[in-house]
Amino acid sequence: MKYLATTLLLAVLLLTGCNQPETERTEWALALHGGAGTISKDIPDTLKQQYYDGLRQALRTGEIILREGGSALDAVEYVVRNLEDNPLFNAGKGAVFTAEGKHELDAAIMDGSTLGAGALTGLTTVKNPISLARIVMEESPHIFFSGVGAEEFANQTDVERVENDHFFTETRYQQWQRAQTGEANNYPKAAWTEGDYFGTVGAVALDINGNLAAATSTGGMTNKQFGRVGDVPIIGSGTYANHVAAISATGWGEQIMRNVSATTIANYMEFNGASLDEAIDFVLTQRLNPGDAGFIAVDAYGNISMKMNTAGMYRGSIDSNGNRVVMIWEDE
Amino acid sequence: MKYLATTLLLAVLLLTGCNQPETERTEWALALHGGAGTISKDIPDTLKQQYYDGLRQALRTGEIILREGGSALDAVEYVVRNLEDNPLFNAGKGAVFTAEGKHELDAAIMDGSTLGAGALTGLTTVKNPISLARIVMEESPHIFFSGVGAEEFANQTDVERVENDHFFTETRYQQWQRAQTGEANNYPKAAWTEGDYFGTVGAVALDINGNLAAATSTGGMTNKQFGRVGDVPIIGSGTYANHVAAISATGWGEQIMRNVSATTIANYMEFNGASLDEAIDFVLTQRLNPGDAGFIAVDAYGNISMKMNTAGMYRGSIDSNGNRVVMIWEDE
Numbered sequence: 001m002k003y004l005a006t007t008l009l010l011a012v013l014l015l016t017g018c019n020q021p022e023t024e025r026t027e028w029a030l031a032l033h034g035g036a037g038t039i040s041k042d043i044p045d046t047l048k049q050q051y052y053d054g055l056r057q058a059l060r061t062g063e064i065i066l067r068e069g070g071s072a073l074d075a076v077e078y079v080v081r082n083l084e085d086n087p088l089f090n091a092g093k094g095a096v097f098t099a100e101g102k103h104e105l106d107a108a109i110m111d112g113s114t115l116g117a118g119a120l121t122g123l124t125t126v127k128n129p130i131s132l133a134r135i136v137m138e139e140s141p142h143i144f145f146s147g148v149g150a151e152e153f154a155n156q157t158d159v160e161r162v163e164n165d166h167f168f169t170e171t172r173y174q175q176w177q178r179a180q181t182g183e184a185n186n187y188p189k190a191a192w193t194e195g196d197y198f199g200t201v202g203a204v205a206l207d208i209n210g211n212l213a214a215a216t217s218t219g220g221m222t223n224k225q226f227g228r229v230g231d232v233p234i235i236g237s238g239t240y241a242n243h244v245a246a247i248s249a250t251g252w253g254e255q256i257m258r259n260v261s262a263t264t265i266a267n268y269m270e271f272n273g274a275s276l277d278e279a280i281d282f283v284l285t286q287r288l289n290p291g292d293a294g295f296i297a298v299d300a301y302g303n304i305s306m307k308m309n310t311a312g313m314y315r316g317s318i319d320s321n322g323n324r325v326v327m328i329w330e331d332e
Numbered sequence: 333m334k335y336l337a338t339t340l341l342l343a344v345l346l347l348t349g350c351n352q353p354e355t356e357r358t359e360w361a362l363a364l365h366g367g368a369g370t371i372s373k374d375i376p377d378t379l380k381q382q383y384y385d386g387l388r389q390a391l392r393t394g395e396i397i398l399r400e401g402g403s404a405l406d407a408v409e410y411v412v413r414n415l416e417d418n419p420l421f422n423a424g425k426g427a428v429f430t431a432e433g434k435h436e437l438d439a440a441i442m443d444g445s446t447l448g449a450g451a452l453t454g455l456t457t458v459k460n461p462i463s464l465a466r467i468v469m470e471e472s473p474h475i476f477f478s479g480v481g482a483e484e485f486a487n488q489t490d491v492e493r494v495e496n497d498h499f500f501t502e503t504r505y506q507q508w509q510r511a512q513t514g515e516a517n518n519y520p521k522a523a524w525t526e527g528d529y530f531g532t533v534g535a536v537a538l539d540i541n542g543n544l545a546a547a548t549s550t551g552g553m554t555n556k557q558f559g560r561v562g563d564v565p566i567i568g569s570g571t572y573a574n575h576v577a578a579i580s581a582t583g584w585g586e587q588i589m590r591n592v593s594a595t596t597i598a599n600y601m602e603f604n605g606a607s608l609d610e611a612i613d614f615v616l617t618q619r620l621n622p623g624d625a626g627f628i629a630v631d632a633y634g635n636i637s638m639k640m641n642t643a644g645m646y647r648g649s650i651d652s653n654g655n656r657v658v659m660i661w662e663d664e
Contacts, residue, residue, distance in 0.1 A: 115590040121478055121561075142560045143586050146453055147479035149559010227481010228474045229453075236568040236592035254475050258447040260568035260595040267596060271603035 026302025027320035028066040029206045032058055032079050033306070034089045034314030035199030036250045036294030039328055048328070050088060055316040055326045058082040062205060063318050072205035072213035072246070073111050073134070080107075080130040080215045083201035087169045089314070090199030092128060095167045095219025097176035100226055103167035105219055108233045109133040112212030112241030119233035122147035127160040130217045133233075135159060144233060167219070179223040200232055202248030204241070204298045208320075212300060214239050214246040214262075221253070231256035236263035244270045244300060245279075251293030251310065259287040265297065276305045284309045358634025359652035360398040361538045364390055364411050365638070366421045366646030367531030368582045368626030371660055380660070382420060387648040387658045390414040394537060395650050404537035404545035404578070405443050405466070412439075412462040412547045415533035419501045421646070422531030424460060427499045427551025429508035432558055435499035437551055440565045441465040444544030444573030451565035454479035459492040462549045465565075467491060476565060499551070511555035532564055534580030536573070536630045540652075544632060546571050546578040546594075553585070563588035568595035576602045576632060577611075583625030583642065591619040597629065608637045616641045 034055060062079040066072070084092025095103045107129035108119035118137030121144075126132050135157050136145060145153045154161070202216040216239040218232045230253030231238035238249045240262035247262040256262075261283050268279040276299040284293070284307060294308025296315060306315045306327075316326040366387060393414045394407040416424025427435045439461035440451035450469030453476075458464050467489050468477060477485045486493070534548040548571040550564045562585030563570035570581045572594035579594040588594075593615050600611040608631040616625070616639060626640025628647060638647045638659075648658040 110590075117590050119561075122481070140557075141586070142557060143589050144561040144566075145557075145559045146561050147481070147559055149454070149479070149557065152558055225472075225474060225477075225481065226484055227477045227479055229451075229476040229478050234476075234566055234568070235589050236566070236595060240592070254473070257475050257567050258442075258449050260572070260592060263568060263592040263595055264599060267599035268603055271600055 024301065025210070026206070028208050029298045029302040029304050029317070029319035030059065030062040030066055030075055030079070030203065031296040031298055031304050031306055031317035032062070032083070032201070032203040032315065033248065033250050033294065033296045034083060034201050036308045036310045036313035037199070038291075038310065039312030039314070041329065051314055051328060052326050054083070054086045054088050055314060058086070058203075059316045059318050059324070059326070062203060066205060066207055067320070069208055071209070072207040072211045073109070075205040075207065076203040076213045076215035077109060077130055077134050079203035080201055080217050081128050084128050084130060084217055089201045090172075090219045091201040091217040093167055094169050094172065096172050096199070096222040098220070098226060099223050101176065102164055103219055104224075104226075105129045105167070105217070106230060106233045107133045107215070107217040108235060108239040109137055109215040110213065110235060110239055110241040110246075111137065112214070112243060112246050115242060117143045117235045119144040119235060119239070120146070120150045121229045121233045122227065123150050123154070124164050125151060125161045126154050127162045127166065130215050132157065132159045133215070143235065146229070147227065172222070175222050200238070200250035202239070202250060202296060204246040204248050204296055206246070206298050206300065206302050210300065212241045212243070212246040212298065214241040214248050216248045230254075231261070236260050238262060240266060242266055245276060245297050247295055247297040249293055249295050250313065251308070255288055255292045259283065261287065261293065261295070265295065269299065276303050277307070280305050280307045356633065357542070358538070359540050361630045361634040361636050361649070361651035362391065362394040362398055362407055362411070362535065363628040363630055363636045363638055363649035364394070364415070364533070364535040364647065365580065365582050365626065365628045366415060366533050368640045368642045368645035369531070370623075370642065371644030371646075373661065383646055383660060384658050386415070386418045386420050387646060390418070390535075391648045391650050391656070391658070394535060398537060398539055399652070401540055403541070404539040404543045405441070407537040407539065408535040408545045408547035409441060409462055409466050411535035412533055412549050413460050416460050416462060416549055421533045422504075422551045423533040423549040425499055426501050426504065428504050428531070428554040430552070430558060431555050433508065435496055435551055436556075436558075437461045437499070437549070438562060438565045439465045439547070439549040440567060440571040441469055441547040442545065442567060442571055442573040442578075443469065444546070444575060444578050447574060449475045449567045451476040451567060451571070452478070452482045453561045453565045454559065455482055455486070456496050457483060457493045458486050459494045459498065462547050464489065464491045465547070475567065478561070479559065504554070507554050532570070532582035534571070534582060534628060536578035536580050536628055538578070538630050538632065538634050542632065544573045544575070544578040544630065546573040546580050548580045562586070563593070568592050570594060572598060574598055577608060577629050579627055579629040581625055581627050582645065583640070584623075587620055587624040591615065593619070593625065593627070597627065601631065608635050609639070612637050612639045
């Protein structure tokens with residue numbers, strides 16, 4: 001009987017005990033991304049250095065907040081603001097051009113401890129869309145505003161405004177010119193294979209109080225049709241945070257949306273007992289196709305995961321144990 | 333050793349064999365809703381009869397399509413069109429008024445067999461938003477268009493257009509007048525407790541080829557702020573279909589969105605081995621609060637579930653085994 005009980009216990013352990021995440025909690029943790037895609041390894045060293053510097057600066061912004069006991073929500077907002085203000089990345093200043101030659105910005109933020117969320121699509125005059133998303137989250141009974149209504153919501157706040165051409169950069173203008181000509185017949189894949197056409201910035205964090213938060217911001221796709229909404233402001237697809245994990249996605253928006261990728265990662269952990277790495281692998285390999293997307297995520301224990309099925313993703317992470325990483329390609 | 337093997341097998345069965353859904357597949361199945369909320373039992377008999385008749389007519393539309401071997405996608409589109417054209421329900425003709433005294437319509441459709449999806453928010457002149465959502469799904473590389481961009485997309489199609497005041501009904505106008513006055517201080521809960529202020533129509537179906545589809549359409553919330561996007565057009569929240577289940581939600585949009593309710597139901601089934609009923613119960617009791625929402629859903633075996641944590645939901649279902657139901661309250 002004793003032998004039987006032991007065997008039964010063993011069977012139970014075998015069936016339920018696999019794939020458990022680390023249970024010792026890291027005090028705080030932060031990860032960020034600046035977009036995923038086919039990033040050429042031939043980019044000039046000076047430009048490469050600018051990307052690394054940009055990622056490090058943004059990491060440092062979040063590190064200071066989290067180290068001093070600040071909230072995960074503050075950390076992800078200010079990291080994303082920093083990336084929005086950096087013209088290298090496709091969000092805020094540096095956003096890509098729409099088919100009409102303008103800039104339409106999307107952003108979302110989510111507080112995993114309350115499930116509070118704020119999201120916007122089609123902003124044209126808000127300098128830092130992520131900060132307006134936070135105001136939506138904190139001050140509106142609604143979660144999501146679009147287009148002219150989003151601009152009208154902004155008018156009721158003291159968020160910083162700019163002319164639409166504030167978002168102009170020469171690099172994005174050249175990309176748009178190319179997208180309008182030769183690649184029109186093979187849209188959107190032709191754009192995607194050039195990597196920088198899609199792009200997003202995002203941050204996820206765990207703070208010392210154990211709260212998780214996620215934030216994502218983007219200028220969308222180069223040459224996108226007027227009014228197209230991608231995955232970034234869709235709570236559950238490009239951005240999600242709850243008590244299990246905080247996730248921010250980047251890549252081919254429509255693919256991320258139809259798989260409701262961010263929430264599926266959190267659900268796979270919660271319902272299947274999978275680790276964060278395993279859950280992201282599941283979505284990248286069982287739900288998405290090669291070349292579709294990348295994810296940054298942190299779980300409630302401070303485990304960080306940054307994975308993609310693209311050739312590259314601008315990314316970085318840091319935690320209270322002193323681990324610090326900044327990478328672009330897979331093999332670095 | 334034989335006894336041990338039997339015991340082990342028993343343990344495995346105990347651990348994995350519970351909560352399995354029915355595995356014998358119903359040929360085809362259809363469910364629909366016309367909104368959930370606190371629906372007064374004191375509504376006049378004639379009006380009650382109109383609701384039952386409306387639900388039966390819509391069911392009949394889908395029944396004819398599915399019985400004759402039509403697709404789940406056709407069934408959900410035409411059922412929702414029928415409900416959009418019925419002024420009793422808050423979608424298409426009969427849509428509620430926005431804070432500005434106009435009508436803004438949202439809709440989404442999803443094909444579970446391909447994960448194809450189409451969604452729109454802020455439509456003002458499209459008679460049947462669900463049919464435009466299907467065109468987005470089938471003809472655009474994008475999934476989701478908002479506001480003026482959504483109207484511009486419509487201009488490129490031959491979808492039927494109307495003036496915005498086509499959507500006017502006296503009943504909704506009176507609701508809007510009431511919402512603008514006494515209830516402004518207690519928004520949105522005051523509106524919600526009146527039931528009909530929120531409202532949605534939706535349909536889910538399984539066809540004889542085993543394909544699942546879901547569709548949802550709405551006029552949003554009475555007195556909603558300009559540009560507010562609710563759960564209906566959010567793939568994963570108000571509308572979702574994959575190989576496991578097709579789900580359409582109705583209720584307090586923001587609560588449905590922050591819990592990514594529809595996809596969480598499908599994921600809970602897939603990752604946890606739960607039945608459709610168990611998955612909906614999980615979301616209604618563990619994720620949402622009493623009074624928040626209702627769901628209609630069908631799984632790949634043709635099991636139908638229609639559940640809510642509100643006092644009522646206009647709903648109906650039919651399947652190839654001859655089961656036919658039309659209900660408003662829980663205890664009928």
